[in-house]
Amino acid sequence: MTSYVKTTVLLAGLTALFMGIGYLIGGKGGMMIAFIMALGMNLFSYWNSGDMVLSMYGAREVDGYSAPEFYGIVARLAERAGLPMPRVYIIENDQPNAFATGRDPDHAAVAATTGLLRMLSPEEIAGVMAHELAHVKNRDTLIMTITATIAGAISMIANFGMFFGASHSNNEEGQGGSPLGMIGGILVAILAPFAAMVVQMAISRTREYEADRIGAEICGRPLWLADALTNIHNYAHQIPNHQAEANPATAHLFIANPLHGRSFDSLFSTHPAMEERVRRLHEMAGVATMSRGPWG
Known part of the structure; x- marks a missing residue:
């Protein structure tokens, strides 16, 4: 199964999970409402997710x-990648990190934190931005922002489950009531966000490995990206990103997990193990010759 087919299947599964929660809360009517909501959110995300x-x-x-x-770094890398020049943003945040967003290469944006620009060398910054442009080239940015939107909505609607389960526990499912009782509502509120997290994690990990590979090809030096990932990983555990902590559904957009390394965050990280990502890049540097030299 190719990475694109796998991503499509996982995204469909995330939407199905959202609809399933709607059914558990409101029966067939709830499922239909959830389906309409999912379509609406996907359309809204398509046009507005990047700016959001x-x-x-x-x-x-x-x-x-x-x-x-x-x-200038972004401009040179975009030219090497054969991409339109994206909008470029800086985020006032001490944690070194970066992400890309936008619905397609013609409407893309890349963003880096002030911490990343201050702590990393120009070569490492180039490796990071090449990774982000790889996401743009692969059209991952839309997939990742839609995933964040639906995963966040699943967490929100699941919390309603226990209340709807309690208020409708005496209704018959055939009468249009909720199939949930109080216990079912509590289980949905607990388990649904975990299920959404697992699917979101699988989508993100699939895309991150591919972006590392193509990013290394864009900048021409896999070790630039490997060194950048190592430094980002080390600093991210020391410097909190309060904006990401307040919006954990967006954590998978970043090149490295921006959450502050709590055991819960590590267990359900949306990113592959950093050691494995760095290992693969070192392997690329050792056994493969880039078709083009490093930018400069």
Whole structure:
């Protein structure tokens, strides 16, 4: 199964989970409402998800005058990748991290934190932004933002389950009531967000490995990205990202898990193990010759 087919199946599963929760809460009528909501959210995400995420993190757009070095790195990498120049943003945050967003390469944006621009070398920054442009090239950005939207909605609607289960526990399912009782509502509220997290994690991990590989090809030096990932991983455990902690459904958008390394976050991380990502990049550097030299 190719990574694109796998991602499509997982995203369909996430939507089906949302509809299933609707059925458990409101029967067939609830499932239909959930289906309509899922369609509406996907359409809304298609047109607005990029700007929503950038606004959520207070991202500031920059250009060749306000951030010449950073903007220049992105411009050179975009040219190497054969991509339109994306919008470029900086996020005021001490944790080194970055993400890409937007519905397609013509409406893409890349963002880096001030911590990343301050702590990493220009070569490491190039490796990071090449990874983000790989997401743009693969059209992962839309998939990842839609995933965040649906996963967040599942968590929200699941919390309603226990209340609806209690209020409708005496209704018959055939009469249009909820199939849930109080116990069922509590189980949905607990288990549904976990199920959404597992699917979200699988989608993100599939896309991250591919973006690492293509990002290494774009910048021409796998070790630039490997070194950047190692440094980001080390700093991320020391420096909290309060915006990401408040919006954990967006954590999978970042190049590295922005959550502060609590055991719960680590267990359900939306990112592959950093050691494995770095190992694969070192393997690329050792056995493969880039078809083009490093940018510069």
